[in-house]
Amino acid sequence: MKAAIYEGPGKMVVREQEKPSCKKGEVLIRVHACAICGTDVRIYRHGQKNVVPPHIIGHEIGGIVEALGPGVTGVEIGSHVVVVTSVGCGECKFCRRGWHNLCVKGVAIGYYYEGGFAQYMTVPEPAVMQGNIIPFSPELSFPEASIVEPLSCCINGQEYLAISTEDIVVIFGCGPIGCMHAELAKAKNAKKIIMVDVDKKRLEMAEKLSPDMIIDSSQHNPVEEIMSATAGEGADVIIVACGVNSVQEQAVSSAAKKGRISFFAGLPKDKPTITFDSNLIHYREISVFGAFASFAEQYREALDLIEKGRVDAAKLITHKFPLDNIVEAIGTAAGGEGLKVVMQPWR
Numbered sequence: 001m002k003a004a005i006y007e008g009p010g011k012m013v014v015r016e017q018e019k020p021s022c023k024k025g026e027v028l029i030r031v032h033a034c035a036i037c038g039t040d041v042r043i044y045r046h047g048q049k050n051v052v053p054p055h056i057i058g059h060e061i062g063g064i065v066e067a068l069g070p071g072v073t074g075v076e077i078g079s080h081v082v083v084v085t086s087v088g089c090g091e092c093k094f095c096r097r098g099w100h101n102l103c104v105k106g107v108a109i110g111y112y113y114e115g116g117f118a119q120y121m122t123v124p125e126p127a128v129m130q131g132n133i134i135p136f137s138p139e140l141s142f143p144e145a146s147i148v149e150p151l152s153c154c155i156n157g158q159e160y161l162a163i164s165t166e167d168i169v170v171i172f173g174c175g176p177i178g179c180m181h182a183e184l185a186k187a188k189n190a191k192k193i194i195m196v197d198v199d200k201k202r203l204e205m206a207e208k209l210s211p212d213m214i215i216d217s218s219q220h221n222p223v224e225e226i227m228s229a230t231a232g233e234g235a236d237v238i239i240v241a242c243g244v245n246s247v248q249e250q251a252v253s254s255a256a257k258k259g260r261i262s263f264f265a266g267l268p269k270d271k272p273t274i275t276f277d278s279n280l281i282h283y284r285e286i287s288v289f290g291a292f293a294s295f296a297e298q299y300r301e302a303l304d305l306i307e308k309g310r311v312d313a314a315k316l317i318t319h320k321f322p323l324d325n326i327v328e329a330i331g332t333a334a335g336g337e338g339l340k341v342v343m344q345p346w347r
């Protein structure tokens, strides 16, 4: 099969290698689409401690079940499936509640296990047993299905925010994740959606999703703009979809009474602290939530939203590449001129 092998920071080679086997409890998937995540870009550029090269990365997968290892039940050959990234131990208190993304011994497909930037991949036994293979209707295309993973992460983030029709929602960061958050908030009929970014290209992209307002924070102070757009009250929901310290601080300053904030993106590991007026949290009853990855239930929700057309996955895909062009594709994803970039290993 053809596979893109990550050989260390800045090194990715596409070559023919043996198709993976399908041992006891495993499921072999023929990968038809695998979208590039921001973390794939970071692994390619800087490496990551739980990704040991040579390795196949990629976790935003849409494919077909090709073969079943001995003992596998509940998965059918030929079904079109997405694969849940997080694999938990199944025993810790988080796994017992279905929160495999928070498992104390958690690992992930496309990180610890090999992933989807190849024509075939095997889903490991613990993931199969945990129900990580989720079928979808063949009416949905594979590239659209590859959007289920990042959308499920956004669903995880928004679960805490309980967005209603009363809420003014501000999204900092107009990359693919910020745009997905906007689409989700729209699906919940938020009263008003405001999108903020410093990058002109990203703002132009966000504009196509027709938010109610766009703020170019390279030109304007976003806190002042948000305050004046909300009659001085602040935003009810603020999602920080960019890993920038000062933006997290701006989020706290622009929240309304009873405001809910999601720090959706991590900060640089060497500078993970911020400073803000804690009295705002106290007197305004502001809540700040984190969010990390997602679990199976949220994949089903994401699939349902996409299959019903409540989130238009096709609109979020701006580029598709064959596997041979993976380095170019990663550059495109990193460059910010597109939203989701999808690899198609059989093209």
Ligand SMILES: [Zn+2]
Binding pocket: 037, 038, 059, 060, 149, 150
């Ligand atoms: Zn992802």
Ligand SMILES: [Zn+2]
Binding pocket: 088, 089, 090, 091, 092, 093, 094, 095, 096, 102, 103, 104, 105, 106
């Ligand atoms: Zn666990």
